[in-house]
Amino acid sequence: EPEVTQTPSHQVTQMGQEVILRCVPISNHLYFYWYRQILGQKVEFLVSFYNNEISEKSEIFDDQFSVERPDGSNFTLKIRSTKLEDSAMYFCASSVLGGAGTDTQYFGPGTRLTVL
């Protein structure tokens, strides 16, 4: 069964450093998402992406964050200058229909980001 994959599984970085989290969505999916989950808290939406453009972003997704689809398979989340409060699990998700009809989002295994 096709799956969303993410690398790395765990990233440790120093405050102020840039990190890039990578995702490979399910191959026939065209709609991509990033969510994050701070330990013990809710899963929170960050951004949605379609046709090489951001469709929607939350208030969390400020100028420190960016997303890119650098090639036909990868989808990346970049945090330019990490802060302690960016420590969280970051989940990539993808879907076929972008929220229409009976669409569902499938989540990758996550990247645990630890900012020291």
Added chain:
Amino acid sequence: QKEVEQNSGPLSVPEGAIASLNCTYSDRGSQSFFWYRQYSGKSPELIMFIYSNGDKEDGRFTAQLNKASQYVSLLIRDSQPSDSATYLCAATDRGSTLGRLYFGRGTQLTVWP
């Protein structure tokens, strides 16, 4: 602010019993509702989705939706120890272009043998 509320639990049931998980949502415009299971340290795994009022059954799982009461529930019949996890309720936003999900905090379920 759109909110999805769940009892955090923990909910503890014996093996073979029915586990009942509940969720309410604040936005009447929400159209689609999802139950995800999340094991500790893992990603959300989709169990069921429901769009229409009433019941929807899939194996041991039944989702129930009451839009008038803004209430969603998940029943797990014949609960197994492997069902022990945190169950996340999520809703989409009608105003969202690509179906942004709002999650509840989750209900922790323990099924004891």
